[in-house]
Amino acid sequence: MTATTLSLPVERTRRPSQSRAEAVAAYVLSAPAIICLFGILLLPTLATFVLSFTDWQFGAPTLRWIGLDNYVHLAGDRVFWKSLTNTVVYVAVVVPCSVLLGLGAALLIEAGTSGRAFYRAAFFLPVTATLIAMATVWEIMLHPSIGLINVLIEALGFSKQNWLKDPELALFALAGIGIWQALGLNMVLLLAGLKSIPRDLYEAAAIDGADGPWTRFVTVTLPMLGPALSFVLIISAIRSFQVFDTVAVLTEGGPNKATEVLLYTMYQEGFGFFRAGYGAAITVVFLVFVLLLTLIKARLAEKRVHYS
């Protein structure tokens, strides 16, 4: 890298026309990306912000600037608060469970040599599968009378549950599906973290007398895995914050708003009730939360680089 930065200016002083040609080529080559970046991503995102300050509805001929009214309305909207709370609860269940189970799977897989590829594939399979399709399978497995899960639960002596129709359980049933789907990705990212821990650290720890599996885990594995672990925590938080598919297909936010989540509320307000301005305001709130998580992630990613 240093070699190029040193050699380029030399070339440039020798041939100024070439450097201008290089810049022209660069602009031509990046022009499509610049146009798309603004036209598809940045300006529409800006438009979402602008819309959130208007009362515009899809198809309406006019729109009015209403300042912060949408946000004031949101602050007093019980469905919105329910939705925000549900989303946070969902994240608070899915993240620790999927990360801990992913970590457990990664540690156990790494602890031996046999069956590694099989277990890794089995745990990773749900990550690639079409969630919306598998949600239907889960729905049948969660069926109140003939569902596999209820049948097994009853065989174990517990009573059957109407998982997706019980307001107390529905969000957690969806979280269960979320954990099932997210676990494999966390496992794979943590496996990569585990592999990067130098072997001699374990030997050094053994010399220092840390030879029980638990002591080794606490003194070597956990501290060395720390950065990878926090990275995985944040990305699974960002991903589970975007929960939509299972809600839209299995519960439609119900029963009685028990599974109403942020993106689903945005979808309903914006596209179900055609209140584009209000939907945009919810989107902005959604973006703020995701940005907060992303900024934490960026900090952690920097740290991670220092460690490795």
Next chain:
Amino acid sequence: MNGARTLPFAIFRHVVLAAGAVVMIAPFIWLLSLAVKPADEIFTTDIRLLPIRWDAERNFTEAFSKVPLHRYLLNGVIVTAAIFFLQVLVALPAAYALAKLRFGLSRPLFALVLLGLLIPGHVPAIPHYIMLSSAGLLNSYAALVLPSIISVFGIFWIRQFFRTVPDDLIHAARLDGLSEFSIVWRIMLPAAIPALTAFGILSVVFHWNEYFWPLLVVTSPDMATPALGTVYLRNTEAGTDYGPLMAGTAIITAPLVIAFLLAQRRFIEGMTLTGLKG
């Protein structure tokens, strides 16, 4: 962890992992099992993996006759292929310029790419919908493809990869008289294959499985993508005939699952990019 390889631990490891694997795979096994069972064997509390009476043929033909499953699959192929192709077409030259060329707006442009990485796809959805709707493009391939042709993650990822390509390769190509344009497509594209494979898997899996956006812009079954198609199939079902529903679901899930089983390492590589993408 070397000391832990005692026999009781090995047994413990396999028991726990196997139990976990069973839970993870169970929905797939159950999906296949239900897809070949007749209705009366689905509506029972007996747990039976294989049916007493096989009804696979009826279930699969029913699934295909209820909804245009082949059309969903075809749409899935068209949409994911078009998106990936256009993403590369837009991203690759820009990534080359950002990684290897000196130009005044290089830094600001890269900063905008990083800014773009922060924005989830749902955020510009309402303006996208408005634009496509006023252009009369709703319910078309254009509506499904256009919002996704810019992948800031793709630009970022390929740019990072290009920085590892030696400059000598490019200098040599220039001495041979290749234009910057030919360098991009004849030198850099082949060099980027590993990065593009990982990115391609991520892109295809994401758009094959995407539900939110197709749900917004697709209004007729013949434009449905695979994920949306399973929902159409569900809607033809009043909760009585699960066999065909499961058969159809199996068909729509199959391509990615089979591709994953055939190329696990590459898939895992590609999908872990989601970690960077957020």
